[in-house]
Amino acid sequence: MDDPVVDSFPQDQDNDSKTIMVGSGVRLEGRIDGAQNADVAGTLSGTLKSSTINIDSTGNFSGDMSGNDITISGQVEGDISSENYLTVNQSATVKGTIEYASLQVSYGAKIQGTLRHRGSVHSYSPEPVEQPTENDQVSE
Amino acid sequence: MSIFGSNEKKAEENTTYFFNADKDTVNQSTLAKDIKIHGSVEAKDYIEFSGSITGTLKSSTVNLKPSSYVKGTVTGDTVTVEGEVDGDIQAKDVYIKSTAKIKGTIRYTNIDIQNGSIINADLFYSS
Helix, strand or coil: CCCCCCCCHHHHHHHHCCEEEECCCCEEEEEEEEEEEEEECCEEEEEEEEEEEEECCCCEEEEEEEEEEEEECCEEEEEEEECCEEEECCCCEEEEEEEECEEEECCCCEEEEEEEECCCCCCCCCCCCCCCCCCCCCCC | CCHHHHHHCCCCCCCEEEECCCCCCCCEEEECCCCEEEEEEEECCEEEECCEEEEEEECCEEEECCCCEEEEEEEEEEEEECCEEEEEEEEEEEEECCCCEEEEEEEEEEEEECCCCEEEEEEEECC
């Protein structure tokens, strides 16, 4: 508290404000949009849009997710759309359609569904295309 | 320049070839880059394939090198893909390397995919 050597802290706070975390044991249903980071260790069903998505080994997701960099270690059922790196770890189980630019799957992961490669890598824009006025809004 | 050598190069007809089927030596079959096969190739232990095939490749271990092209089916216990496959891959262990291009169906128990590979396929997991 004495020394004000916290130069980098405001940046971290800025990132925190666009983070959604679903802790293990928590169940959440709905539509998440405009997030920068999403960390799911619990159960989430619905639609998830975030630049970075991480489904922990205890995490369970069903629905549609889209993002830039996505890492999956838990269970996912539905559609995954990644514009950059998609990493599927050994403990993961994925069912559904996967659209990816760059995919890495570790030995042991279970994938059931369709893989589709994007022709080129685009940068991810967090605002919804159909409603350009409602930036950074988390809807119910 | 041997007679056998020139005979082997004519392996381009619609026939099934059994490589090293009754040899005690290292059961490894290498099919070089400029080979084109229409038909099916079957080996006991190991095929290293760099050529192009329309048909079926079957062996315990199949290694598809970067220059390889397969239109058809690849079956084995362990299949490693570094080249292009248009068709079905069926193996217990499937390794897809960064240079691979795959279109079709992959049936597997264990799969390992490297960054950079281009896969447009249906994946079926079975234990």
